[in-house]
Amino acid sequence: MTNSLQKRLYQERELKQIFAQANIYGSTYLDDIVERSVCPTETSIKNLKAFDEQFPEQGENAEQVLEQLDKFGSPATSAIQGGRYYGFVNGSSLPVSLAARILGDYWDQNAALHVISPVASKLETVCETWLNDLLGLPDNVVAGYVTGTSVAILCGLAAGRYRLLLNQGWDVNKQGLYGAPKLRLIASRQAHGTVLKAISLLGLGLDSIEWVDTDDQGRILVDQVPELDDRCLLLMQAGNVCSGCFEDFDALIPKARDVGAWVHVDGAFGLWAAGCGTLKHLTAGMEAAHSFSVDGHKTLNLPYDNGIVLCADSEALTNALHNSGSYVVLSEERDGMFYVPEMSRRARAIELWAALKYLGRAGVDALVLGLHEKAKAIAKGLKQLGFSIVNDVVFNQVLVQCETDQLTDNVMTLVQQSGECWLGGADWMGRRVMRVSVCSWMTTDDDVARTVKAFSKANDAARSSK
Numbered sequence: 001m002t003n004s005l006q007k008r009l010y011q012e013r014e015l016k017q018i019f020a021q022a023n024i025y026g027s028t029y030l031d032d033i034v035e036r037s038v039c040p041t042e043t044s045i046k047n048l049k050a051f052d053e054q055f056p057e058q059g060e061n062a063e064q065v066l067e068q069l070d071k072f073g074s075p076a077t078s079a080i081q082g083g084r085y086y087g088f089v090n091g092s093s094l095p096v097s098l099a100a101r102i103l104g105d106y107w108d109q110n111a112a113l114h115v116i117s118p119v120a121s122k123l124e125t126v127c128e129t130w131l132n133d134l135l136g137l138p139d140n141v142v143a144g145y146v147t148g149t150s151v152a153i154l155c156g157l158a159a160g161r162y163r164l165l166l167n168q169g170w171d172v173n174k175q176g177l178y179g180a181p182k183l184r185l186i187a188s189r190q191a192h193g194t195v196l197k198a199i200s201l202l203g204l205g206l207d208s209i210e211w212v213d214t215d216d217q218g219r220i221l222v223d224q225v226p227e228l229d230d231r232c233l234l235l236m237q238a239g240n241v242c243s244g245c246f247e248d249f250d251a252l253i254p255k256a257r258d259v260g261a262w263v264h265v266d267g268a269f270g271l272w273a274a275g276c277g278t279l280k281h282l283t284a285g286m287e288a289a290h291s292f293s294v295d296g297h298k299t300l301n302l303p304y305d306n307g308i309v310l311c312a313d314s315e316a317l318t319n320a321l322h323n324s325g326s327y328v329v330l331s332e333e334r335d336g337m338f339y340v341p342e343m344s345r346r347a348r349a350i351e352l353w354a355a356l357k358y359l360g361r362a363g364v365d366a367l368v369l370g371l372h373e374k375a376k377a378i379a380k381g382l383k384q385l386g387f388s389i390v391n392d393v394v395f396n397q398v399l400v401q402c403e404t405d406q407l408t409d410n411v412m413t414l415v416q417q418s419g420e421c422w423l424g425g426a427d428w429m430g431r432r433v434m435r436v437s438v439c440s441w442m443t444t445d446d447d448v449a450r451t452v453k454a455f456s457k458a459n460d461a462a463r464s465s466k
């Protein structure tokens with residue numbers, strides 16, 4: 001016996017027409033965004049009011065649902081999948097990882113337990129080994145596959161909190177934080193906002209941070225770091241979100257380890273430098289840290305929702321995230337839920353595995369180096385136009401400045417409005433800057449030239465309207 005809803009559902013699944021329809025919309029979208037305005041037009045944003053409808057009494061048919069999504073949704077997207085979106089630190093997606101995600105979505109796997117999804121368990125295990133190999137991390141480092149770096153940081157710091165307190169004879173899972181020995185947090189003034197969020201969420205308190213000044217690139221000043229001890233969580237970064245700079249891991253991590261402190265490296269986009277022959281010097285010494293956070297959806301160009309926590313103290317990570325105290329995962333097969341905060345979870349290692357298998361070591365090397373080279377080319381072009389480049393372009397980030405903050409912001413607005421490329425601004429060392437983040441495999445020499453030209457036009461316009 002099937003009811004009428006079931007009939008509709010079965011019919012759609014058998015006809016498969018809506019899957020073909022989605023595929024056509026998707027591939028047309030990829031074609032169109034290459035020349036379309038990089039940011040959505042005002043009209044397309046206004047047209048989003050098409051979604052302001054009463055909750056329907058009777059549902060619509062599936063074709064119409066998809067049609068509305070494409071007609072009003074697609075134009076109101078930013079062209080992150082293209083080659084001239086330089087905002088924040090966002091990546092495109094490799095065709096193979098996009099295709100693997102689509103296949104994985106048909107599977108609809110829950111990666112919580114091996115028994116639910118042997119394939120998810122297998123791919124997570126393989127990716128863990130491959131990541132350690134690629135990034136030069138010790139074999140004992142374990143991986144948890146989470147939504148993004150925000151959650152990866154939370155997991156890494158939770159593991160550190162668990163371990164440091166246990167070393168003080170305090171089981172935080174059982175005893176909580178009330179009355180616990182006080183931990184010290186050592187962070188630079190350039191620590192990412194998501195690090196601060198994790199500190200708040202974990203109840204460690206922003207007031208516990210001992211702030212350390214940075215140099216003009218945003219690196220921790222090593223000689224300003226206070227005396228470390230076994231109650232310290234030292235927060236370092238591989239890739240500052242503005243300048244792209246890397247910290248001096250060799251100078252600090254061995255010292256921290258000697259006294260029993262915990263080191264977390266936030267490498268949301270920069271950790272991938274370790275997989276690039278030309279750039280891996282930037283991460284020298286980082287492999288000795290206790291925990292790491294990284295995004296597949298940035299430099300590696302996976303689709304969104306692909307963060308990874310890496311941790312050299314498997315027991316601390318699994319105990320921190322799994323509330324059964326001293327529980328150790330003894331299973332031969334991997335049960336993914338022990339390495340992440342969630343139980344049910346998308347099997348996101350599918351697209352990570354696909355990208356790593358497709359690229360191999362040589363491909364990751366070429367991808368990361370390509371981003372760096374395009375960033376350098378943009379910096380060079382903009383410098384020739386008279387802009388100041390205020391950071392050393394060691395990775396994929398370029399910070400651009402005019403003589404006055406007003407002019408910097410005006411040029412940025414005009415570049416954004418041109419639709420040729422999109423980038424955002426930030427405060428940097430007390431001044432305004434434009435942030436160019438090259439994070440898409442799609443950026444070509446032609447995109448670089450078009451970007452420089454867009455800046456040139458915006459610059460002329462900003463100066464003549466003064």
Ligand SMILES: *Cc1c(COP(=O)(O)O)cnc(C)c1O
Nearest residue numbers: 089148149150192194241268295
């Ligand atoms: C992007 C980023 C984060 C946050 O990562 P999400 O994936 O957005 O959660 C944290 N730190 C740095 C350095 C980043 O670039």
